[in-house]
Amino acid sequence: MSDPSASSSSSPQWSSDRFFQTQAPPPNLSELASAASEFVQRHIQEGRKVVLVTSGGTTVPLEKNVVRFLDNFSAGTRGATSAEYFLSAGYAVIFMSRQHSLAPYTRHYSHTTNPFLDLLADPATHVHTDSPASASGEDNITVLKQHVAHLRPILSAYHHARTSGLLHTVPFVTVNDYLWLLREMSRVMQPLGRYGMYYLAAAVSDFFIPSTSVPEHKIQSGKGSLVIEMDQVPKVLKPMVEQWVPEGYLVSFKLETDPKLLIPKAVGALQRYGHQLVIGNDLNRRKFEVVFVERKAHNPVHSSEQEAGPKRPAKDISVDDQQFTATWMRLVDSDSSQESNSIEGGGKGGEKELEEDIIRELCRRHDQWIAKSTSAASSR
């Protein structure tokens, strides 16, 4: 882009070591790490499980003084919704999300889907009569009656999350910041061992521009077309599994737009990185269906302890002598194709959310993961 000689096109594959040795960390990395560490230590002392939820899209700035950047579609709905269900399940949550993307609880009143001001009565026409101090209506603003039932439980849960110390937020913007923070949060959570879960729902750019190739100032027009060359983002899941949090329960998401690729790519990720579970989702159907792809040995739905639970038919896949399973989970009433291997959730229409079922299944798997280490330790 700026200086072709500085471009890394000769070595487009970046190891994570090379990335962290050459790309600058976010300036507030150590403060973010110590605040998160305090949070984790408190929950370790209280014997609570902690989950890292990543959420929202990452940007790739085209200039150091950023005027333009590449972005992606993610609003952070999956991550914000999932964080709520993890909190309900008793987890402490580190919510690492794209700055200004959707957040737990406030997501219900995002400016696009449910504008906050639309909930409120017009003060000019709505006069309070119940309290003498506000008889004129000047001291109070009223939520319209029809919104109260919906708002009340969300507001309670929101205040509980704020005051209970169970939710810790960490913002990122660029893909570089995301990678640095993922490593740092993993380091901070490493002492949790098997009590840590990692739920990587952020939509992370596959490509970045190394800092030596990013121009200082706004790219000028006038030279005709703009050609952008980007390098592949290092595959940090591998060191995450092998070094950063080898005992953690690690769930990644695989996003595709061609449904045929979903399961093969998810299996490929499991083979390459060796983590516990890939949740596959198709861009256009992600709110209604996902597929859990996991190694058969890691899949508690096949173990005897789970047989009392609801029936969860899974499709077996054999690749290079390794056994995987793919289990669909979908909301009923969605206009899904008739798949035979599916977990049925509730209906759509704003009530039931797919994340409720996803998180219930993950909590179950995580408990099994913890139990496995406990039984291994006691049999030593």
Ligand code: 9Z3
């Ligand atoms: C996902 O697949 C998430 O489910 C979505 C959620 C980003 C689709 P929204 O924020 O969307 O609710 O609008 N996240 C992971 C996407 C990703 O970057 N995956 C990488 C890949 O597919 C691997 S980690 O290669």
